[in-house]
Every structure is written in C-alpha cells, then in structure tokens.
Amino acid sequence: MTTAPLLEVTGLGVDAGAVPLVRDVSFSLARGERLGVIGESGSGKTLTALALLGLLDDGLRATGSARLDGVPFDLVGASDRDLSTVRGRLAGMVFQEPMTALNPVMRVGPQIAETLRLHGTRTERAAARATAVDLLDRLRLPDPARAARAHPHQLSGGQRQRGVLGIALANDPALLICDEPTTALDVTVQKDIVDLITGLSAERDTAVLYISHDLALVASVCHRVLVMYGGRIVESGPVRQVLSRPAHPYTEALLAACDLSPGARPKAIPGTVPAPGALPEGCVFRDRCAYADDACAVRPERVADASGGTVACWHPRTGAAATEATPPPVEAPREAGRVLLTARKLTRRYARPRTRPFAPRAHFTALEEVGLELRAGRRLGVVGESGSGKTTLLRLLAGLDRPTAGTVETADGVGLQVVFQDPMGSLDPRMRVRDIVAEPLRGAASPGRVAELLTAVGLPADAAARYPHQFSGGQRQRIAIARALAPKPSVLFADEPVSALDVSVRAQILDVLRGVTGERGMGLCVVSHDLGVIRYLCDDVMVMRGGRVVERGPVADVWSAPQHPYTEQLLNAVPVLGRSFSGKGS
Amino acid sequence: MRLLLRKLASLLTSAVIASFVVFAFLAVLPGDPAEVALGTNATPDAVAALRHEFGTDRPLVTQYLDWAQGLLHGDFGTSYVTHDLIGPRITDRFGVTCWLALGGMLVAVLLALPAGVLAAAWHRKAAGALLSALSQAGIAIPAFLAGILLVYVFAVRAGALPAGGYTPLAEDPGEWARHLVLPCLSLGLVQGAVLTRYVRSAVLTVLHQDFLRTARAKGRRRRAALWRHGLPNAAVPVLTVLGLQLSTLLVGAVVVERVFVVPGLGDLLLQGVADRDLLLVQGVVIVLVVAVLVVNVVTDLLYHLLDPRLRSR
Numbered sequence: 001m002t003t004a005p006l007l008e009v010t011g012l013g014v015d016a017g018a019v020p021l022v023r024d025v026s027f028s029l030a031r032g033e034r035l036g037v038i039g040e041s042g043s044g045k046t047l048t049a050l051a052l053l054g055l056l057d058d059g060l061r062a063t064g065s066a067r068l069d070g071v072p073f074d075l076v077g078a079s080d081r082d083l084s085t086v087r088g089r090l091a092g093m094v095f096q097e098p099m100t101a102l103n104p105v106m107r108v109g110p111q112i113a114e115t116l117r118l119h120g121t122r123t124e125r126a127a128a129r130a131t132a133v134d135l136l137d138r139l140r141l142p143d144p145a146r147a148a149r150a151h152p153h154q155l156s157g158g159q160r161q162r163g164v165l166g167i168a169l170a171n172d173p174a175l176l177i178c179d180e181p182t183t184a185l186d187v188t189v190q191k192d193i194v195d196l197i198t199g200l201s202a203e204r205d206t207a208v209l210y211i212s213h214d215l216a217l218v219a220s221v222c223h224r225v226l227v228m229y230g231g232r233i234v235e236s237g238p239v240r241q242v243l244s245r246p247a248h249p250y251t252e253a254l255l256a257a258c259d260l261s262p263g264a265r266p267k268a269i270p271g272t273v274p275a276p277g278a279l280p281e282g283c284v285f286r287d288r289c290a291y292a293d294d295a296c297a298v299r300p301e302r303v304a305d306a307s308g309g310t311v312a313c314w315h316p317r318t319g320a321a322a323t324e325a326t327p328p329p330v331e332a333p334r335e336a337g338r339v340l341l342t343a344r345k346l347t348r349r350y351a352r353p354r355t356r357p358f359a360p361r362a363h364f365t366a367l368e369e370v371g372l373e374l375r376a377g378r379r380l381g382v383v384g385e386s387g388s389g390k391t392t393l394l395r396l397l398a399g400l401d402r403p404t405a406g407t408v409e410t411a412d413g414v415g416l417q418v419v420f421q422d423p424m425g426s427l428d429p430r431m432r433v434r435d436i437v438a439e440p441l442r443g444a445a446s447p448g449r450v451a452e453l454l455t456a457v458g459l460p461a462d463a464a465a466r467y468p469h470q471f472s473g474g475q476r477q478r479i480a481i482a483r484a485l486a487p488k489p490s491v492l493f494a495d496e497p498v499s500a501l502d503v504s505v506r507a508q509i510l511d512v513l514r515g516v517t518g519e520r521g522m523g524l525c526v527v528s529h530d531l532g533v534i535r536y537l538c539d540d541v542m543v544m545r546g547g548r549v550v551e552r553g554p555v556a557d558v559w560s561a562p563q564h565p566y567t568e569q570l571l572n573a574v575p576v577l578g579r580s581f582s583g584k585g586s
Numbered sequence: 587m588r589l590l591l592r593k594l595a596s597l598l599t600s601a602v603i604a605s606f607v608v609f610a611f612l613a614v615l616p617g618d619p620a621e622v623a624l625g626t627n628a629t630p631d632a633v634a635a636l637r638h639e640f641g642t643d644r645p646l647v648t649q650y651l652d653w654a655q656g657l658l659h660g661d662f663g664t665s666y667v668t669h670d671l672i673g674p675r676i677t678d679r680f681g682v683t684c685w686l687a688l689g690g691m692l693v694a695v696l697l698a699l700p701a702g703v704l705a706a707a708w709h710r711k712a713a714g715a716l717l718s719a720l721s722q723a724g725i726a727i728p729a730f731l732a733g734i735l736l737v738y739v740f741a742v743r744a745g746a747l748p749a750g751g752y753t754p755l756a757e758d759p760g761e762w763a764r765h766l767v768l769p770c771l772s773l774g775l776v777q778g779a780v781l782t783r784y785v786r787s788a789v790l791t792v793l794h795q796d797f798l799r800t801a802r803a804k805g806r807r808r809r810a811a812l813w814r815h816g817l818p819n820a821a822v823p824v825l826t827v828l829g830l831q832l833s834t835l836l837v838g839a840v841v842v843e844r845v846f847v848v849p850g851l852g853d854l855l856l857q858g859v860a861d862r863d864l865l866l867v868q869g870v871v872i873v874l875v876v877a878v879l880v881v882n883v884v885t886d887l888l889y890h891l892l893d894p895r896l897r898s899r
Contacts, residue, residue, distance in 0.1 A: 053803065055799055081807060101796045101799075102800065104819065105818050106815070115805065118805045167800065168804075
C-alpha cells in the first residue's frame with residue numbers, strides 16, 4: 001500500500017537570527033505510521049515539530065518545505081491565517097507539560113468544545129460540549145462529564161494530559177504530533193497515555209510524530225525513528241534496526257549511555273551537548289565521537305543503507321550488537337558497616353485549611369509510620385510515584401523537616417548532606433564554584449581541599465574560579481555533589497539526582513555517586529521515580545505508595561521476584577529496550 | 587456566599603479598628619477645639635463651658651462610643667467650627683470624589699488596556715518600545731502638572747472646556763460632564779500610564795505560557811488566542827493593581843481637586859485641617875477608609891470570580 005505520504009518534509013531549517021538551530025531535516029510520514037524523533041536537549045526535535053505547525057516563537061524563522069496531504073499550501077512560510085485552518089483540524093499537537101498546557105481559568109470541556117466549533121465539526125454549543133464528554137470518555141477518563149466541568153487545577157497530571165489529547169484529537173486529525181507527552185507523568189500513567197495514543201492511532205489510522213528522549217519508550221510506540229543531534233538528523237530507519245544495530249556512532253553511544261540493565265555499565269558520552277552556535281564544522285558529532293578522523297571535517301550526507309535506513313556518517317557502525325557490554329566496575333565487596341541512621345515510625349501530616357471558622361482541621365498524611373536503617377557502605381533507593389511520600393521521607397531523614405511523630409536518630413559524629421534534583425536552582429548564581437564548595441567547610445577550607453573535591457567528582461581544577469552558569473547541567477550536578485561531600489558526611493542523600501539531566505551525562509553522575517559511596521564508606525540514600533536508576537545505583541530498595549512502604553529488600557530480589565502487586569505494576573510500566581519494539585515492526 | 591460573609595466580617599473588623607485608630611490619633615493631637623473656637627483671649631470659664639457644650643470634657647471612651655454610635659446611624663456629629671451637621675457635607679462631597687475617581691479610572695482603563703496589550707504584542711517592534719517609553723514618561727508626570735497642562739491646552743487656548751468648578755449631575759448633566767472631563771483626564775492619564783506597565787507585563791507573561799500555544803495548536807489565530815485565552819488570564823494580576831489604583835484615586839484626588847476647584851472630599855479634608863475642625867477631619871478620614879476597604883473587598887471577590895483556582899478551596 002504505497003500511496004503518497006501524509007507528510008513530506010524537505011530541507012527544514014530553523015534559525016534564531018544568524019544562528020542555525022535546525023538544519024536539513026527531511027523525512028516523510030505515511031498515514032497511520034508512528035515516527036519517533038529521538039534526541040537530547042538542544043537537538044532540535046521540539047523546534048522541528050513546532051516549525052511544522054508554525055508555532056515557533058517570534059524570534060525564530062523556519063525555512064524549507066513541509067507538505068501535508070490535503071493542504072494546498074506549504075506549511076513552512078504559510079500565513080497564520082492559513083495555518084490556523086490546519087492546526088487542530090488536520091494536525092493536532094500534545095505538549096510536554098500537561099500542568100500548564102490548559103487554560104487555567106476555563107473549564108476542560110469547553111476547551112475541547114472550542115476546537116470542535118472552531119473548525120465547524122460541531123456548530124451548536126451544546127452538541128460540541130456533548131461531543132467533548134464523549135471524547136473524554138473515549139480517552140478513558142473516569143466520570144467524563146465531571147471532568148468536562150472541572151477546571152484544569154482540579155485534575156491530576158494524567159487527567160489533564162487526556163484533556164490535551166482530547167483537544168488534539170477532537171477533529172480526528174490525520175497527524176498527531178506528541179512532544180514528550182509523558183515526560184512529566186508517573187510511569188504507570190505514562191503507560192496508560194502511551195497505550196491510548198498507540199491504540200487510537202491504529203484505530204483511526206492517525207499518523208503520529210512522537211518526540212522523546214526516552215529510547216525504550218519510542219521503541220514501544222513507533223515503527224520508525226529519526227535520531228537528531230545538533231539540529232540535524234544523523235540516522236533514521238525502522239525502530240528495531242536503529243535501536244538494536246545502530247549505524248551512527250551517536251546512536252550507539254546514546255544506547256550505551258542509557259543501558260542500566262543488570263551487568264551493564266552505562267557509558268557517558270564524552271563532552272557535552274554543544275550550544276547551537278558552537279557546533280563543529282563538518283560532522284556535528286565529530287568532537288565527541290570515538291571514531292572521528294580527518295574525513296569528518298567534511299559534513300557527511302545522509303545516505304540510505306541496505307536495510308532501509310539512512311545515516312549521516314563517514315564511518316557507520318556495522319557491528320551486530322550495539323556494543324560489547326562493559327561490565328560494571330568490580331567493587332570490593334562492601335561490608336554493611338555500622339548503623340549510621342535509624343528512623344522509627346516516621347509520620348508526617350499536613351493540616352488542610354479549615355473549611356469554616358473553628359472547624360476541626362482536616363489532615364493529609366504524607367508519610368505513615370515508615371522506619372528504616374542506613375548503614376555505612378550501603379546504598380538505599382527509595383522509589384515511588386508522585387504523592388508516594390518519598391521526598392517527604394528524604395526531607396525528614398535529612399533533617400530538613402520535622403516529623404509529626406516518630407524519630408530519626410543518627411549515630412555519634414554522623415554528618416548528613418543532600419544533593420537536590422535541580423542543578424540550576426540549587427546553586428547560588430552569584431558565587432564562584434570554589435566558594436560554593438568551600439562554604440560548608442567554614443574556616444577549614446583550603447584551595448587544595450577544594451581542588452581535591454572537584455577532582456573527586458570529575459571536574460577540572462580550573463572550575464573553581466568560575467560561576468555556575470558557565471557549566472552544563474551535568475557539571476552543575478557535579479558541583480552540587482562536591483559541595484555535599486565537602487564536610488565529609490557519613491550519609492549522602494540525593495533527591496532525583498539525575499532526573500533533570502540528559503541521558504548522555506546521566507551515567508557520569510551515577511558513577512560519581514557510586515564511586516564516592518564505595519570509596520568512602522558512606523551511606524547513600526537516593527530518592528527517584530526512575531526504577532532503572534535505583535537498580536543501577538543501589539543495594540537495597542524501598543517501594544513506596546501513598547505514604548507507606550509496600551515492599552523492601554535487596555534490589556536484585558525485588559526486581560526478579562516482586563512480592564507486592566504494585567511493585568510488579570511499576571516494573572511492568574517501565575518500557576525496556578529490546579522487550580518493547582512496537583508490534584507493527586518494519 | 588460563604589466567602590462574601592467572610593469578607594464582610596473582615597471588612598467590619600477593619601472598619602472598627604480604623605475608626606478607633608482615627609479617633610485616638612486625633613484625640614492625642616494638641617489643639618483643644620474649644621480653645622481654638624474662642625481664640626487666645628477667652629476666659630478659662632468660657633472655654634470650660636464650651637467644652638461642656640461640645641462634650642469634649644467627657645472621658646475619651648465615652649466620646650468615642652458616642653461618635654461611633656452616631657456613625658452607625660450616619661450621624662457624623664456637628665462641627666465645632668461651623669456648627670452645622672457634618673454628615674450631609676460629607677455625603678455631598680463624597681459623591682463628587684466618587685465621580686472623579688471613577689472617571690479617572692475609566693480614562694486609565696480605556697488608555698491602559700489597548701496600550702498595554704499592544705505594547706506586549708509588539709514588544710519586539712519599534713511601536714511597542716515607543717508605547718513603553720510613553721507610559722514611562724506618563725508615570726514621571728505628576729497629576730497636578732498634567733492637570734495644569736490640560737487646562738492650558740483645552741481651557742485657556744482652545745476654550746473648549748471649563749478650567750475649573752463643578753455642576754452637580756442633577757442640575758445639568760451636560761455641564762456636569764464638561765466640568766469632569768479635564769480633572770478625570772489628568773487623574774486618569776497618569777494612572778493609565780502606570781496601569782499600562784502592569785497590563786503590558788501581565789500580557790507578556792501570558793504570551794509565553796503553554797496554554798496560549800495550545801490555543802493556537804487547536805486552530806486559533808494568534809490574535810484570537812490572545813484575546814480569548816490570554817486576556818482572561820492576564821486580567822487576574824491587573825485586577826489587583828486596579829483595586830489599589832482606585833483606592834489611590836479616592837484618597838489622592840486632593841491635589842487635582844485643588845487645581846480644578848472641584849468641591850470634593852479632599853478639598854473638604856484640607857478645609858477641616860485648616861480650620862482645626864477635628865470632628866470633620868475624623869468624619870472624612872473614616873469615610874475614605876471605609877471606601878478603600880469596600881474597594882478591596884470588591885477586588886477580592888472579583889479575583890475569586892476570575893480565577894477558579896482560588897475558588898475551590
């Protein structure tokens with residue numbers, strides 16, 4: 001069944017003034033096909049999607065051509081008036097942040113109904129509202145009539161994202177563009193949303209352009225995939241082929257970086273994602289590539305390979321398996337040392353605002369009777385979805401908050417330090433790195449000690465004189481770790497330490513965290529929603545839900561034989577490369 | 587409904603506290619009304635007799651309760667200086683000030699909404715920068731100076747409008763309006779300049795929010811998306827400023843009332859201060875305080891109406 005493609009993109013580019021952000025993006029998409037776009041932050045994948053629908057910010061300009069079947073004009077360069085007849089009718093879009101994608105002062109139903117009436121699918125207000133409720137029902141929202149009457153803030157993230165999907169799908173578009181639609185959601189919710197998207201796409205023959213940084217997720221959703229780096233497509237092809245036998249060194253490196261499976265050791269890609277203005281001449285990946293040579297000074301064209309894919313590389317990889325899996329660093333067996341910290345029956349309740357004056361206050365229990373023991377040299381992972389109480393627990397353990405009931409006892413001379421999720425927000429932008437790292441040392445700081453700490457987290461010594469904004473996200477997280485290590489704590493807490501980081505640098509940070517606990521006999525307690533991170537990093541795991549611990553044990557045992565149904569549900573919700581290639585293959 | 591009751595309760599509490607503060611403040615000020623009324627040559631007996639007549643020889647608590655009780659019935663007392671009832675004078679003047687403040691607000695809103703929205707929508711263009719610069723300049727000009735300039739242009743040169751004075755609405759609506767135009771303009775232009783800045787920044791914030799992109803993704807054109815989804819959201823922060831500005835106008839019309847010889851509340855207040863007519867001053871201040879409190883409550887209620895996130899708690 002080879003008819004004209006639904007979407008044909010040729011030589012698409014996006015510029016910010018004189019700086020090229022996206023270059024030479026060409027691909028086509030057939031009806032009902034699901035095409036993934038993979039890349040790290042700054043790869044240009046979101047810009048590509050926005051450019052297709054003319055939704056770029058004011059300072060950005062698109063060039064090239066994009067033809068959508070049934071539209072008489074080129075999407076690139078078309079007027080806002082023309083594009084507005086395409087958007088919402090022939091092409092719908094779902095965005096990354098469901099929390100902010102809906103108008104907060106408008107009810108959800110009318111927001112969907114608006115899309116229906118705007119394009120004349122329904123003209124009567126009442127009919128449009130009824131259709132909106134039907135749509136929400138089809139998107140499997142419980143009690144759709146109530147959801148339609150709700151304002152966005154009354155719904156959860158997953159429910160809101162269904163509302164956004166409702167808007168995108170209201171007029172049964174031929175093309176659905178999804179930009180990281182589940183990145184902000186819990187894994188179990190992610191699975192529901194992804195199943196919905198693939199289900200509706202198959203049922204309605206809707207083509208999907210699915211943008212994500214999550215390789216395994218793309219593998220489970222899409223038929224074909226584009227890999228973007230530095231604003232260009234470096235590789236494309238059937239998803240199974242690209243992700244199991246990558247031809248481009250970047251794809252290969254990306255796969256190696258995100259492999260957290262047992263027995264593997266994720267390998268960080270050297271260097272950092274370059275800024276758009278600072279891309280190298282020739283091949284964009286040249287300065288981070290292990291195979292680069294003089295030939296790479298000339299930009300390689302994207303050429304078709306034998307198996308139906310394309311690759312832009314002078315030295316394409318042909319290896320059958322992705323890489324020879326590097327075994328994890330051999331660690332001296334770590335004795336579970338002395339008990340550093342004991343928590344008993346920790347409970348934290350928050351008072352709800354009174355509903356009327358002098359009414360008894362209602363309480364919300366964020367954490368209920370949780371106990372644990374942290375030992376020297378052991379790494380404990382706390383895993384759970386939003387609202388599970390995992391961050392509350394960490395705050396109580398680290399002494400950042402006081403429990404409503406229960407106790408936290410630390411052994412004599414035990415110091416605690418915390419590394420937070422957001423490497424941008426947790427460093428004072430007006431302090432030099434040396435002052436940031438030396439601050440917890442008070443009088444005892446010496447240049448030598450600061451240099452030693454920076455080396456321990458893999459930062460160059462000259463980093464000391466610079467300011468946080470001069471570093472990338474991954475480097476900032478290293479600075480935060482160096483600062484936490486400065487007072488030689490016995491226990492290090494880390495709250496989602498790699499969630500804000502790109503895959504290619506995630507591995508480095510995990511290794512730093514692993515290294516410092518291994519060498520120094522520290523206790524480590526990591527809170528994360530990411531099961532892969534916990535399994536890679538930790539010895540023991542606690543699975544939390546609704547403020548309680550539902551399961552705990554050594555990581556290997558919990559993964560191989562989960563005892564609690566919720567743990568099992570969590571583990572099954574996470575897409576895993578290799579197990580999850582989309583049914584409709586190449 | 588419950589919210590309304592809660593707000594009214596807090597309004598009453600604030601009003602009672604305010605009345606107490608106003609009374610206490612004026613009570614401790616030096617200047618005995620009886621001594622002022624009789625002049626420096628009065629005999630102590632005469633002063634004492636007058637004090638008794640005024641009732642200022644009673645304990646302060648009694649005086650306060652007496653005054654406060656009167657207020658509840660709309661009785662502001664009898665002036666120590668002119669010996670007529672204060673209530674009707676305040677009501678007359680308050681009406682004038684209200685018209686001034688509302689007119690000024692109207693001018694400000696009519697000016698600031700389009701100017702602010704356009705300045706935001708065109709923030710990358712020269713026209714947007716020009717609007718910003720104009721509003722910046724407007725903020726720097728004091729209202730009385732704007733007033734004098736307006737009088738010079740429209741009254742002295744063009745002779746189109748009266749330079750001052752006031753005609754009650756009931757007497758001649760046409761003249762009433764003609765007399766209000768210049769004072770309202772001079773109040774409104776300055777407040778409008780300030781408001782423009784706030785509208786601009788509120789709209790700019792909204793312009794970069796995700797839901798506006800969603801609105802465009804569903805097929806709304808740029809301008810329609812801003813109109814239908816952007817402005818209702820931008821209205822929330824702007825409303826706060828509007829409430830504050832209306833309060834400012836109520837209290838701050840004094841200078842403009844002087845420039846245009848409009849018999850407003852501010853004018854009465856200055857007169858009371860000059861004459862040492864403490865009871866009059868007390869009355870005017872308490873009316874202004876209550877007016878500001880009412881404006882605040884109305885702002886709060888509108889806030890809840892505009893933003894559903896505040897409602898469902």
